[in-house]
Amino acid sequence: MEEKKKILEVKNLCVGFLSHGKKMNVIRNISLDVYKGETFAIVGESGSGKSVFTKTFTGMLDSNGFISDGTIMYHGQDLAKLKTMKDWMGIRGRKIATIFQDPMTSLNPLLTIGYQIEEVLMVHSKPTKEELDAYKALSDKEKAELSANKPSLEELEEKYYKQEIKYLYEGKANFIQKLLAKRSAKRRAKLTKSGKPHGMLRREATVEAIKLLTKVRIPQPAQRVKDYPFQYSGGMRQRVVIAIALACRPEILICDEPTTALDVTVQSQILELIKELQREYKWTTIFITHDLGVVANVADRIAVMYGGQIVEYGTAEDIFYEPAHPYTWALLSSLPQLGTKEEPLVYIKGNPPAFTSEIIGDAFAIRNEYAMKIDYVMDPPMFKISDTHYAKTWLLDKNAPKVKKPAIIENLRERMKAAAKELQREEAVFNE
Amino acid sequence: MNKEETMVSEVSEVKEDRLYIEAEPIYRPENASRNNKKGSKLKEHDGTSLSTIKGDKENIVTLSHVDIGFKLGTDLRVVVKDFNLAIKRGEIFGLVGESGSGKTTVGRSIMRIIPILDGEIRYNGHLISGNIGSKRAKELKTKIQMIFQDPSASLNDRANVDYIVSEGLRAFHLYKSEEERLEKVENIMKRVGLRPEHLKRYPHEFSGGQRQRIGIARCMVVNPEVVIADEPISALDVSIRAQVLNLIKEFQKENNMTVIFIAHDLSVVKYISDRIGVIYGGRLVELASANRLFEMPLHPYTRSLLSAVPIPDPQVERYKKVVTYDPMQHHYRWDDVPDFYEVEPGHYVRCNHAELKKYKEIISKEKKGGKK
DSSP, X not given: OOOOOEEEEEEEEEEEEEETTEEEEEEEEEEEEEETTOEEEEEOOTTSSHHHHHHTTTTOOOTTEEEEEEEEEETTEEGGGOOSHHXXXXXXXXXXXXXXXXXXXXXXXXXXXXXXXXXXXXXXHSXXXXXXXXXXXXXXXXXXXXXXXXXXXXXXXXXXXXXXXXXXXXXXXXHHHHHHHHHHHHHHHHHHHHTOOOOOOHHHHHHHHHHHHHHTTOSSHHHHTTSOGGGSOHHHHHHHHHHHHHTTOOSEEEEESTTTTSOHHHHHHHHHHHHHHHHHHOOEEEEEESOHXXXXXXXXXXXXXXTTXXXXXXXXXXXHHSOOSHHHHHHHHTOGGGOOSSSOOOOOXXXXXXXXXXXXXXXXXXXOTXXXXXXXXXXXXXXXXXXXXXXXXXXXXXXXXXXXXXXXXXXXXXXXXXXXXXXXXXXHHHHO | OHHHHHHHHHHHHHHHHTTTSSSEEOOOHHHHHHHSTTTTSOOOOOSOOTTSOOSOXXXXXXXXXXXXXXXETTEEEEEEEEEEEEEETTOEEEEEOOTTSSHHHHHXXXXXXXXXXXXXXXXXXXXXXXXXOHHHHHHHHHHEEEEOXXXXXXXXXXXXXXXXXXXXXXXXXXXXXXXXXXXXXXXXXXXTTOOGGGGGSOGGGSOHHHHHHHHHHHHHXXXXXXXXXXXXXXXXXXXXXXXXXXXXXXXXXXXXXXEEXXXXXXXXXXXXXXXXXXXXXXXXXEEEEHHHHHHOOOSHHHHHHHHHSOOSOHHHHHTOOOOOOOGGGGOOBTTBOOEEEEEETTEEEEEOHHHHHHHHHHHHHHHHHHHO
């Protein structure tokens, strides 16, 4: 196996919330590594703390939440120690971006789609203070050298002009539009030629926004940039949100239930798009969802979360073919895809734990039919199953009785393979 | 002239009533007269109650040639065109399609929430669409009930559960004394897995799954014969989905109800329903029993829907090809227009003659293969 580079290293992370003068421990001691270029999925019910956990990576916890312990190492920097907005600006969006569940709430209904993408591009392309200072410190001679390296003013002008006509007006501009394009091309050429560090101009950003919309496959992007979010369908809105996240070329993309509000067909399209763009931009994806079916499609590695802890993690094959934790069993067997008509569907009884009181022992014990006495007293440690696969349940202890997995997820692999073959065969019949 | 005048007054009435619907459904005057041949007068009905079965004994709800449209500004958009469907007594019928395909619109038109432009909807053989009078409409609502998608939006935040659940009982005078009402409400709460103590609480005190249970209790307390479940599980977690599905199925079995289950996810519908109708662009494209539809999906849109269902197996999923459907792929010609044909007993597909021939060949091939 090739050596993988760790991009994010979480150690003993604890997150608390203050509410009514009480402290609630919502994330309880999570340690986790995320490797570069992989897709890492976090699965759990609502209320298991999966969203809170990933919000700590971008410093977007609610105002009453705080990191009480632990470190999040990212390129040698501890994200858990960052406090002010200024500290976060370099990371949030630029390095770690998030796609949220409901595209209607994450887009501003009063602004056009184009404006919202341009805004991101313009803010994040602004030169930093150091860059500006460095430019000011240069002598006149050095400045002249900077501009001498660039192509001539006319060439730049021509290039920008062609670009604007092509993207903004789709190749057919009338007299006034041509004039406008020429004027802005002139301005841009001058700025570029001078070599002075500068942010994107509005028109440049618009061109870039159109390019991004083409990337996420929105038809007629030159016209659609002028539209408002309500003129887009749900799937298209989610595409726009992806485009905004793309704008800064982040290293890590956190997808917080990006397909929950969408249709199955649209869902498969969005997942395909995320996967394709990941291949192109080579980012790392952290994928949050409650649907194990979706996870099978995208994830390289999966962590199952329950009650603010990671109860099992491993590669996708580990989790689906050899699940070890009873909670993973329950999640898998409650999938309606596996249900048969004769029997009622399996479901997890009870509710996920409320964090109002201290959780003693295994958080899942109350709802677990395989629970033993020790589960109510002591929190199980992480047991190692293989190099990649770990689970946090006393069932893996030496002294534990041997239990069988529920019948519904036994032979999952063979059954699913047969189902897939069936689908393929049918397609072959129709394509004849 | 007289007729036209009455039509105009009717349209304006509808407008006032339906202000809350974002795009306003309207009557087309010429068809309103077809629904209701005596102008603005009520369609006469024979005075029998809706529960007496008239004519067709097998089907409980029938839609024939139903058109439903919305008025957007000045233009009329017909969303559902020439929709024909017969729902059998005591079955769970799954209606599947993507968002915007008109599946919710059809469900709502049966409930008379959205008026239809053309055609007829019948319940037990009685006409229930068009102008049937307020008494009939009220009677109908004790027979047909609805479960809504978003449990947090469909429950009144300011009313306690007791009020929410017994609202139907109050509206239709289904109890004689206060004790009887309480007993009915408490019984239904126990049936859906909530405790009678919960009656004094408010919707925000419940979790998503519990809220959907309240929605189901509110619907079932009236003891309806037909339940229209409009995406009742789309907004819920996977583990809670299973609970709600089981509950709906239990109720259906015990009360021998008919359920119209509207969803966009074929995997869910397969588990719960007896027959499935696939709807695309306001038209039924395929109709078959649940098992048969999964064994032998014929219409390309059904196949694309099936391929989009995620399979819980990472290795299969990674190499899976999702089939996309484009309505232009049919190449329909003017002399061979598509219609809804029966390919095999109980299995209908929307296709033209050329496609019908192809589908029949595929089925006969499959049957031969099975015999070997």
